[in-house]
Amino acid sequence: SQQGEEDPQALSIQEGENATMNCSYKTSINNLQWYRQNSGRGLVHLILIRSNEREKHSGRLRVTLDTSKKSSSLLITASRAADTASYFCATDANRDDKIIFGKGTRLHILP
Amino acid sequence: EAGVTQFPSHSVIEKGQTVTLRCDPISGHDNLYWYRRVMGKEIKFLLHFVKESKQDESGMPNNRFLAERTGGTYSTLKVQPAELEDSGVYFCASSPRLVLSQGWSGANVLTFGAGSRLTVL
Numbered sequence: 074s075q076q077g078e079e080d081p082q083a084l085s086i087q088e089g090e091n092a093t094m095n096c097s098y099k100t101s102i103n104n105l106q107w108y109r110q111n112s113g114r115g116l117v118h119l120i121l122i123r124s125n126e127r128e129k130h131s132g133r134l135r136v137t138l139d140t141s142k143k144s145s146s147l148l149i150t151a152s153r154a155a156d157t158a159s160y161f162c163a164t165d166a167n168r169d170d171k172i173i174f175g176k177g178t179r180l181h182i183l184p
Numbered sequence: 185e186a187g188v189t190q191f192p193s194h195s196v197i198e199k200g201q202t203v204t205l206r207c208d209p210i211s212g213h214d215n216l217y218w219y220r221r222v223m224g225k226e227i228k229f230l231l232h233f234v235k236e237s238k239q240d241e242s243g244m245p246n247n248r249f250l251a252e253r254t255g256g257t258y259s260t261l262k263v264q265p266a267e268l269e270d271s272g273v274y275f276c277a278s279s280p281r282l283v284l285s286q287g288w289s290g291a292n293v294l295t296f297g298a299g300s301r302l303t304v305l
Contacts, residue, residue, distance in 0.1 A: 104291050115296030171240050174227035
């Protein structure tokens with residue numbers, strides 16, 4: 074079964090504010106990744122967090138992982154218009170396993 | 185380095201017709217994946233190639249879908265005959281094969297193509 078349910082489904086915030094998106098999954102994982110998709114384009118990898126990590130930073134991105142709750146969050150600080158996109162979490166159960174995506178969160182940054 | 189290339193970018197066909205989508209992965213990437221996204225729904229896994237072999241095809245909806253990867257290079261996904269519910273965006277992604285020497289540091293990060301939008305009328 075698919076896993077990776079993002080929450081909320083859609084989010085609109087003012088430019089400069091922080092955006093937080095959540096992801097829940099169902100089974101144990103090896104890694105959790107976040108991807109971004111701009112309209113009409115392919116997905117782009119943003120950040121990866123391993124199952125033995127709890128928090129990771131990359132520029133304006135902060136990812137947390139709670140394996141006991143099977144959940145992750147993606148925080149984008151100081152949002153910009155260019156951050157408008159859909160964001161997906163993706164998980165894999167084993168290192169060479171398929172990667173499963175969720176429905177995504179549509180983020181809209183208002184000027 | 186060229187990225188993952190998909191063709192066509194958009195295809196409009198009538199129900200019952202056949203469509204073949206093509207994906208050229210990044211050179212040297214042994215892993216090749218096909219995914220599909222129907223409007224507003226999740227990005228659904230279809231299948232996974234390792235070189236020319238099908239590692240996992242558990243996501244293929246039915247026998248109207250046929251995927252091949254000739255010589256472990258490019259891949260095609262044929263839908264025959266197409267039905268209305270096949271409409272959506274088909275994404276291809278590739279990644280290098282993880283090796284044992286990477287140990288814990290290895291992680292499967294995918295590079296996606298721009299997708300092929302299929303509209304079945």
